Amino acid sequence: MTVRLLHIDTSARPGRAGEHPHGSYTRRLSHAFITRWQATRPGDPVVYRDLAVTPPVPVQHAWIPSAFTPEAQRTPAQQATLAESDALVRELREADVLVLGVPMYNFGMPSTLKAWVDGIVRIGLTFGFDPGRPDPYMPLLVERPRRAVLLTSRGGHGFDAGGPLAAVNHADPALRDVLAFIGITDVHTIAVEHEEEGGEVLAASLAAALGAIDALVASTQAFAPAALSTREALAA
Template sequence: MTKLLHIDSSARPGRAGEHPHGSQTRRMTHAFVTGWLAARPDDVVTYRDLGTMPPRPVHHEWIPSAFTPEAQRSPAQHAALRESDALVHELQAADVVVIGMPMYNFGMPSALKAWVDGIVRVALTFNFDPKLADPYIPLLAEKPRRAVVLTSRGSRGYDAGGAHAAMNHADTALRDVLAFVGITDVQVIAIEGEEVGGEVLADSAEQALRRIDMLLEDWLPVAAMPA
């Protein structure tokens, strides 16, 4: 049985194509997860809607709590980390991570950044050894994990080699964070041209949904193989 972690981070509550002003990234994550479950209905999906229920950003109680060994934490410190612990446990349990990430002002939504800050936890998702040449040790590389980032952008040219690629601080940051904790098999599929609209957006959305279908065809046979 494969475990999926489905994350939406768009501030728009509905899905494009179904709701007025709906989210393209919610449309894409829904297509991926629905397609997966159609082939593997017994797999388990954990859903986290960051867009409508954003995690609390890192705060002054969180910092000393996270850097205090678990056995030495006070009840207040355990309480300060309760939400972050839940986010970490969801990620640790997942085999496939599906992240919907609209680009807001060239970066990820603040709710997704709060999730990132909640899951990058010393002794849980990474360790630090200053004696090593590379002191950072990813802890989520202990088993194969994959992630697909389904993103939307207002204009065009944000992919590698594009006219605005240098301004794309969303894909690169999320890829780096996932690799930092040990998830290096990451695919990115984007819809571009939301602000342009018309045929530009329609063509981009069609291509993205087709790429999702192709990725499912590629990943599902692997998921079906016995461990």
């Protein structure tokens, strides 16, 4: 049985650092992860979305009543309004491993990724709400194991937990919170820092990140059998 990967890039830079002028470090990291994965598991399907090339439509007025109308009662117009969001949710639900390239822009995630988040956090699909419970919110992506890999780049340094700038890191911590809200709590982050300084410190940070990717691919492939056995049991 194959492991299903969902690979999402979000950098506004179209190329990969070290290979293209002004290329993206997150694209380099996510490409390295997928390439390393496919070297040992070439048959695993990878669904790819480039949110910089095809950004999701931000939530607009018509989206809100459409999402909160029961599916059986939606008009054709409401179904059309939710079509992109439905596709994003379907891709996420089907994935075993989520690989996200997440550059930090002004302390947060790219706007295109925020639009993706708004499209996949859907009542009745990825989370439930029961006001009669002490905690009314219920994650719905808990029926089987999934893992998320956040591959990020930061112009400065010290943004990890415990670092001097950790309090203003609203990028990967926010994504961790969103993923946990819908039921994905197995989340791993690898970061490249010092991009604004460049030179040896940037080169060392990139080398460390690429080495960490090799180890994370190996551990994620070791995690895969449990995810697959659960998915297989649910499908039986």
